[in-house]
Amino acid sequence: MLAYLVKRVFQAIAVMFAISLIGFAIQDNLGDPLRELVGQSVSEEVRQQLRDELGLNDSFMTQYIRFLGNVLQGDLGTSYFFKEPALDVILKKLPATLELVAGATLIIIGLSVPLGVYTAIKPNSVLSRIIMGLSIVGISIPVFLTAILMIFVFSVELGWFPSYGRGDVVHVFGYWETNFATADGWVHIMLPSVALASIMLPLFVRLIRAEMMEVLQSEYVKYARAKGIRPYRIYFVHALKNTLLPVITVGGVQIGTMVAYTILTETVFQWPGMGFMFLEAVNRVDTPLIVAYLIVVGFIFVVTNTIVDLIYGLVNPTVNLARMGA
Amino acid sequence: MSLLSVRDLTVKFAMRDNTVTALNQISFDLAKGERLGIVGESGAGKSITGFSLMNLLSRPGYIDSGQILFGGQDITQLSEAEMRKIRGNRMAMIFQDPMVTLNPVLTIGQQMVETLRAHRSLSKAEAEQIAILKLREVYIPSPEERLNQYPHELSGGMRQRIIIAMALLLDPELIIADEPTTALDVTIQADIMELLLELCQSNKVGLILITHDLGVVSQMTERTLVMYAGRLIEAGPTREIINDPQHPYTQGLINALPQQTLPGQRLKQIPGNMPSLTAIPTGCPFSPRCEYAVDHCRKILPEIVRYGQVEVACHEVSRLQNTNFEEASA
Amino acid sequence: MSSLSTNQPTPSRFSRLWNSNMGYSFRRNPVAIVSLAIFLIIAIASTLAPVLAPFDPYDPAQIDIMNSEYPPMWVDGADPQFFLGTDDQGRDLWSTILYGTRLSLLIGLCAVALQAFLGISIGLVAGYVGGRIDSLLMRLADIQLSFSTLMVAIIFLAVTQAMFGSETFNQYAIYFLIAVIGVAEWPQYARTVRATVLAEKKKEYIDSARVLGFGPIRIMVRHILPNSLSPIFVISTVQVANAIISEASLSFLGLGMPPSQPSLGSLISSGFDYIFSGSWWITAIPGVVLVVLVLVINLLGDWMRDVLNPKLYKG
Numbered sequence: 001m002l003a004y005l006v007k008r009v010f011q012a013i014a015v016m017f018a019i020s021l022i023g024f025a026i027q028d029n030l031g032d033p034l035r036e037l038v039g040q041s042v043s044e045e046v047r048q049q050l051r052d053e054l055g056l057n058d059s060f061m062t063q064y065i066r067f068l069g070n071v072l073q074g075d076l077g078t079s080y081f082f083k084e085p086a087l088d089v090i091l092k093k094l095p096a097t098l099e100l101v102a103g104a105t106l107i108i109i110g111l112s113v114p115l116g117v118y119t120a121i122k123p124n125s126v127l128s129r130i131i132m133g134l135s136i137v138g139i140s141i142p143v144f145l146t147a148i149l150m151i152f153v154f155s156v157e158l159g160w161f162p163s164y165g166r167g168d169v170v171h172v173f174g175y176w177e178t179n180f181a182t183a184d185g186w187v188h189i190m191l192p193s194v195a196l197a198s199i200m201l202p203l204f205v206r207l208i209r210a211e212m213m214e215v216l217q218s219e220y221v222k223y224a225r226a227k228g229i230r231p232y233r234i235y236f237v238h239a240l241k242n243t244l245l246p247v248i249t250v251g252g253v254q255i256g257t258m259v260a261y262t263i264l265t266e267t268v269f270q271w272p273g274m275g276f277m278f279l280e281a282v283n284r285v286d287t288p289l290i291v292a293y294l295i296v297v298g299f300i301f302v303v304t305n306t307i308v309d310l311i312y313g314l315v316n317p318t319v320n321l322a323r324m325g326a
Numbered sequence: 327m328s329l330l331s332v333r334d335l336t337v338k339f340a341m342r343d344n345t346v347t348a349l350n351q352i353s354f355d356l357a358k359g360e361r362l363g364i365v366g367e368s369g370a371g372k373s374i375t376g377f378s379l380m381n382l383l384s385r386p387g388y389i390d391s392g393q394i395l396f397g398g399q400d401i402t403q404l405s406e407a408e409m410r411k412i413r414g415n416r417m418a419m420i421f422q423d424p425m426v427t428l429n430p431v432l433t434i435g436q437q438m439v440e441t442l443r444a445h446r447s448l449s450k451a452e453a454e455q456i457a458i459l460k461l462r463e464v465y466i467p468s469p470e471e472r473l474n475q476y477p478h479e480l481s482g483g484m485r486q487r488i489i490i491a492m493a494l495l496l497d498p499e500l501i502i503a504d505e506p507t508t509a510l511d512v513t514i515q516a517d518i519m520e521l522l523l524e525l526c527q528s529n530k531v532g533l534i535l536i537t538h539d540l541g542v543v544s545q546m547t548e549r550t551l552v553m554y555a556g557r558l559i560e561a562g563p564t565r566e567i568i569n570d571p572q573h574p575y576t577q578g579l580i581n582a583l584p585q586q587t588l589p590g591q592r593l594k595q596i597p598g599n600m601p602s603l604t605a606i607p608t609g610c611p612f613s614p615r616c617e618y619a620v621d622h623c624r625k626i627l628p629e630i631v632r633y634g635q636v637e638v639a640c641h642e643v644s645r646l647q648n649t650n651f652e653e654a655s656a
Numbered sequence: 657m658s659s660l661s662t663n664q665p666t667p668s669r670f671s672r673l674w675n676s677n678m679g680y681s682f683r684r685n686p687v688a689i690v691s692l693a694i695f696l697i698i699a700i701a702s703t704l705a706p707v708l709a710p711f712d713p714y715d716p717a718q719i720d721i722m723n724s725e726y727p728p729m730w731v732d733g734a735d736p737q738f739f740l741g742t743d744d745q746g747r748d749l750w751s752t753i754l755y756g757t758r759l760s761l762l763i764g765l766c767a768v769a770l771q772a773f774l775g776i777s778i779g780l781v782a783g784y785v786g787g788r789i790d791s792l793l794m795r796l797a798d799i800q801l802s803f804s805t806l807m808v809a810i811i812f813l814a815v816t817q818a819m820f821g822s823e824t825f826n827q828y829a830i831y832f833l834i835a836v837i838g839v840a841e842w843p844q845y846a847r848t849v850r851a852t853v854l855a856e857k858k859k860e861y862i863d864s865a866r867v868l869g870f871g872p873i874r875i876m877v878r879h880i881l882p883n884s885l886s887p888i889f890v891i892s893t894v895q896v897a898n899a900i901i902s903e904a905s906l907s908f909l910g911l912g913m914p915p916s917q918p919s920l921g922s923l924i925s926s927g928f929d930y931i932f933s934g935s936w937w938i939t940a941i942p943g944v945v946l947v948v949l950v951l952v953i954n955l956l957g958d959w960m961r962d963v964l965n966p967k968l969y970k971g
Contacts, residue, residue, distance in 0.1 A: 015799055026815050136958060140951035142901045142921075144908045145943050148928055152939075156932060217384075219426040226380055226421075227441045227492070228414035237440075241431045257804035264905055268928070279909060282814040290818070294811055298803075305802045317476040318430050 004313065012306045019298035023291045024067045027077070028060070030287045076295060077288030081281070086292035090274050094296075095176040096166060097262050097273035103179075103193030104258060108201050116208025117243075120216065121235055131205065138202030143261050147195035147268035154191060161191045164270040192269045196261055200254055207250060212243040245316050252308025256301045329499055329532050330356040330379070335392035337371075337378055339603075340385075346603045348374050348387065350556045356549075358499070361526060361533040363543035363564060365579070366553035367600050372536045375553070376502045379534070380419055381409050397499070415445040418493035419502045420522075423509035424485035428477035434488055435473030441495050460491040464521060483514040490522060500532040507542075519546060540579055544568045552576050555601055555611040562636030572638040574616050610641065618642045681963045688959040691952040698949050702757035709751035710737075714917060728937050743923070743938045744930055745915075752923060753942050757949065759919040763833050764900040768892055770838025771899075775845020776888070780876045782846065783853025794850070797843035805840040806902055812836050813911040826914035833912050837899050844891055852884035886964040893957035897950045904946055920946040 051057050058066075070076070076086045119128040141149075155163035167188035170181035179185035215221060216239055224238045263275035270276065274293060281289035337349035349371045356362050364372045377383050379394060381401055393400045396417065401409060413419075421427040429437060438457035442448055448456070454473060461469035464487040477485055486506060493501050503522065507515040523546050526533045535546055543550050543564060550567045552560040552575065560573040571577045578596035598615040601607060610628050613619040623641050630639040638644075682688050701708060728741040728749070739750045782793040816832055817825045825832070853876070856862060865875050906912035907921030908928075915926050920942045927938025 011795075011799075030815060030819050136954055137947075137951060140897065140901075140954050141947050142904050142908075142950075144905060145924065145947065148924070148931065148939055148943070152931055152936065219421060219423065220429040222382065222384070223419075223421055223427045224429065226382055226413055226419040228410045228412070228444050229440060230410070230444060233440065233444075238429050238432070242429070245431070253802055253804070256802065257806065260804045260807035260810060263810055263909065267909060278810075278814070282818055282911075285818045287818075290815065297807065297811075301803055301807075316431070318478045 005310070008306055008309055012302045015302050016298065019295060019302075020068055020071055021064070023071075023294050023298075024064050026294070027067070027287055027291045028063070030285070030290070071295065076292035079281075079286055079289045079292075081284050081286045081289070086288040087296075089277070089289060090292055090296050092175045093272065093274035093277045095178070096271060097259070097266070097275060099179050099189065100192055100196060100262055100265065100271060100273060101255070101258050103189050104196035104200070105255075107193060107197040108204055112201055112204035112208055113240075113244075115205045117212060117235065117240065119205065119209045120212035120243075123213065132209075135202035135205050139199060139206075141198065142264075143195060143199050144264045144268055146198040147192070147265055150191050150195055151268065162188055163191075166272060192265050192271050195268070196258065196265045199261065200258060203254070204247070204251075208243060208247055211246055212239055215239045215242045218242075245312065248308060248312050248315065252305050252312075255304045255308075259297060259300060328355040329358045329360070329397065331393075331395040332379075333393040333395070335375075335378060335394060336390040337374055337383065337387060338390040339387045341604075347390075348556050348603055349378065351392070352553075352558050353392075354551055354558070354561060356500070356532055356534065359526075359530040359532055360549065361523075361535065361547040363547035363550040364534065364536045364553060365538065365540055365543055365550060367538060369555075369600060369603070370553040371556040372538075372553055373504050376419070376504045376534065376536050379502055380413055380417060382413070382419075411445065414441055414498075415496045416498050417500045417502065418496070418498040420486075420489055420493050420504065420506045422505045424482050424489055425509065427489055428485060430477055433474055433476055434480075438473070438488075438492055438495060441492055445496055456495065457491075460494050461488065463494065463525065464488070464491045466491070482510050483518065486510060486518055487521065490518075490525065494525060494529065494531075497529065498531060500534065501526065502534045502536070504536045505538070506535075508537075522546070540568065540583060552579070555606055556603060557611060557639065558630060558637075559612065559639045560636065561630075566636050572633070572636060572643045573612075573640050574618055574642070575612050610639075678963050682959075685959055687955055691955040691959070694948065695952045695956065698757060698945070698952075699761060702754055702761055705751075705754035705758045709748075709754045710739075711748040711751040713747045713752040713755050727935070728941070741937050741941075744926055744935070749937065749941060752918060753920070753945055756918050756920045756923050756942060757945060759830070759913060759917070760900050760903055760921070760946070760949070763830060763837070763903045763919065764896050766834045767837035767841075767899040767903070768895045770834060771841045771895060772845055772888065772892060774839065775842040776849050776881070776884075778842060779846035779849025780853060780880070783850040783857065784872060784876055784880075790850070793846070797846050800840070801843045803840075805837065806905060808840050809836045809902060809906055810909065810911060813906060817911060822914075826916070829913050829917075833903055833906060837902050841895060841898075844895065845888065848887045848891060849881075849884050852887070853880050856880045856883050890957060890961045890964055893953060893960055897953040897957065900946070900950055900953070920949075 056063075074087055076090075078084065079086045079089050082089050115131055119131050122128050150161075151163045154161045165188060166177075166179055166185065168182040168184035169177040169179055170185070171177050179189040221234060221238055224234050229238070259275075262271075262273060263278060265271065266273045266276035267279060274296070278290070278293045280286075281293065332352060332354050335349055335352045336347065339346045339348055352371075352375060354362070364375060366372050374383070374387065377387075378389055379396075379401075381389075381394075381404070383389065389402050392402070394402050396412070401412065404412070428434070435454060435457065438460075439450055439453040442453040442456055443450075446453075457473060458469045461472060466472055466484065466487055472480070472488070480488070490506075506522065507518050510518060519542060522533070522535075525531070533547070535543065537543060547564050549562065550564045551558055552567070552573065554575055560567060560571070560576050567576060568580065571580050575596070578594075581594040582596065596615055601611060601614070607614055607624070609622075609624040609626055610616070610619070613623040616623065620642075626641070628639045628641045628644070630637050631644055633643075682692075706712075728739070737748075739748075741749050743749055743752060778793055778797075782790040813832060813836060820828075856879070862875060862879060865879055870878075903912060903919060904921030904924070907919050908925040910922075910925065913919040913922045915922055918926065923942040924939050924946070927935070927940075927942070931939055
């Protein structure tokens, strides 16, 4: 168990190193920090002097190690636009994005398991056919189109939901302000979460259905039937647990994908999260903010993947963590 | 009264364009506590017979006609809920490959307890006590610890013992064992068979042993059915069938046994392969491979006829028998 | 008689396909027939865009800003020369959609071709060479898969755009899109191909080919690769659908095709600003085309998966 843990954490650190290297390469090549600092009205001599002082003439390795040292201390540079530490800017936006992801995840988990199980148990029923038909339409509509369609129907035409922003948020602690405390907050987060969930939900329904149908064909399910076990116990104890194991692995990867889709939903709904912020930073060529976003998102990916792998190892009795580390 | 009585059982598989007959009018009886072997090549319909008795055919297979009287009751007419009360309770099944039969994510204890509690109202602790008792009967060392183990922590032989213990949990009247040792190591096959025989005898449980191994049948069973291409071709006391096989196919099977061959000699094989169920020849299904076959055999399907203690479906045998009778009477 | 076999004309490739298992199931599946028909209509119409389109949306001389935001024909206030209306810049929507679909399809197909090329090569090498190289490549595949393609593409394109400036970026956008979508998804192919290689490598005919002195490349391409064709087929269909969605999403974010040379995604994006002022058609019509295109490809993929039933690699 420990060996596996160490191995997994080591791999996570290696990936973070690679990301930091990419981040640094971007910072090194994108934009001129000097111009941001002093503008263009300074003589070449003064420039060179400043470059020396800032260490911009040092070798690539020296500069990278300095960059890495700063990153480890939580210093990801200062945003050109906000004139604030880049990490602070992102951390202020992070709760909005995380709440959006949480809302979508709740919708996905709450619906995909019952729908996937139902369509696997009753593959020929009319309802199953409708669900499967809708699911293939669902995966064929890009997230941003779903979002636009929802705004058009529920905001512009029906006027039931607001089309942009977070509405009334309540301060919890630190930078965290929540949508889930007021009715207005709930109304605002509804459409963006549904839009964000719209492409993952059918994907998960299909995945769970396919896995479940395979498990229902297995010898141990047949054997359970031969023992006279009740159908609901076969479905929900024998089959579901075996179905969800592979789903966990895929789910971990999909959480990462969801962060990418927040950029799309946040853009359409002008949701003040870090995805929306990132696109603005790109338009303003705010290099430190772009690099900081890269590192924070990379960190989220690596951490969720590592945690999911460990959870999988813990939940699945046939995975011998001790042996996997060897 | 017999425990089990199968009458003209016909099983079909609905394919895309046509239906395939996998079992064709099978009839046999099993007395209480009797041990019966079903022999044949793979694809002859042995396993399908086993699953039909449990009413567990999976789609696209279905029982087309015939009766399965179990304790006098036709179980083909039972509802799924009524049938569930029989499965695992009065009639238990042992599957082929113990490596894939047990659910990998449930402990041995959970899988034994759920079987008991599916049929009896017992507390978890009571059920566990029975489980431990049964595990001890199949010579599982330290059974208390096994209850908390997952299948993958145990060897194949150990798992098959546990599955035998599970079959005995509710003291069934009949156990159907479908090639219970084929997936196991050769060295432990004999142990498992011996255990199964011992438990069936001591508990007076009826056994249907499905196998392709005539040697096993001769040691384990009192009566034997030989199947070929979905049909019953010979049936009778095991001793008769082994010592004096009537049907040319049964003769071929016995000649192919290593014990029947002198050292250094090649094993005698039956030429050709069993026809696939979608292309069964007219007449006797064995005729294309049969050395005695005459035109008659290729045109007309032989009925199964009783001669003394055995029943055989073969034109040649009936001709020989008849001449014997005629000679005797002359 | 030996001449009998030569008398019969060898069936054409098409008739063999038509009479195969796949052809049979296709003829009996109305969803597959309709999907293929719609896909072919869209593909042919968009390929023939220069012939079919009444206007050239890339030619500034044919665009008049005074014509902007005309609704489609069936809505009041339409101009009859613009069958589907016009967009915010006064371009004929029908022509722009034809050209845009052509771009979306082109990018999708090229990106998947690149994915397949990379993935198949890497998968063959990993499976055939084995050992350390195999475990290194598969580790890389794991890591690559754990990052969402869209995320990687967004960051890559954002940085490229910031680095080169919009002007240069827009000029080469199509190549950047193909490259980034093509590179990010190689593990899908690599894993499946590797699994086939590992399964086939054990078989005797590979040994005999090796004994006969065939080189590893010949063995891989001529003997092993044909065995992985059906999973490659199924993966490719789904991947084309995904690539088209990815391209549309990137273009929607302004990280793909520029408004002057719009793909379906950029067209939807430019229309989004006008949705509140009532000009829904600039968004809706290209949106419907995009969804129908992706949907029919996905439906064909589903049908193909059912028929070929390949062993797909599961993570």
